[in-house]
Amino acid sequence: xxxxxxxxxxxxxxxxxxxxxxxxxxxxxxxxxxxxxxxxxxxxxxxxxxxxxxxxxxxxxxxxxxxxxxxxxxxxxxxxxxxxxxxxxxxxxxxxxxxxxxxxxxxxxxxxxxxxxxxxxxxxxxxxxxxxxxxxxxxxxxxxxxxxxxxxxxxxxxxxxxxxxxxxxxxxxxxxxxxxxxxxxx
Numbered sequence: 001x002x003x004x005x006x007x008x009x010x011x012x013x014x015x016x017x018x019x020x021x022x023x024x025x026x027x028x029x030x031x032x033x034x035x036x037x038x039x040x041x042x043x044x045x046x047x048x049x050x051x052x053x054x055x056x057x058x059x060x061x062x063x064x065x066x067x068x069x070x071x072x073x074x075x076x077x078x079x080x081x082x083x084x085x086x087x088x089x090x091x092x093x094x095x096x097x098x099x100x101x102x103x104x105x106x107x108x109x110x111x112x113x114x115x116x117x118x119x120x121x122x123x124x125x126x127x128x129x130x131x132x133x134x135x136x137x138x139x140x141x142x143x144x145x146x147x148x149x150x151x152x153x154x155x156x157x158x159x160x161x162x163x164x165x166x167x168x169x170x171x172x173x174x175x176x177x178x179x180x181x182x183x184x185x186x
Contacts, residue, residue, distance in 0.1 A: 106185035
């Protein structure tokens, strides 16, 4: 994908945490021309890698995670990347999970997340702090395909109001998930 999309602004970044993997990663790094990031742990922790390799994130130019998944599904990753590139042919694309809106943002009393599902299935919606701490599981269950809207009352799982700050909604459908940034300001 880098060979195909690199000239259009796509930049993959390999993150390595383990010292003993250095030799393995170097073999791959010599084959490709994209950057390699040697991490002492902060990036690994921030993106909740939890030992899954490969773990893929697509981050837009504003730093917002627009998609993530464990394993590798090239068609899904391409569907996340292509809307941000220049010069990609518009073709009929497969329907994918889409986070459409967080309102109000920032929020003081409650906040509504709107999203669209391409197919019926199990869905989990969680809210994380900017530090990656799980604050609230807003929904966990099965939803039909189509548009949905959920309200978060700005409390954690214990019912305590969350402090002002930056938060991330994570909508997980099967093995893939997407995140959207939101803020609380009372």
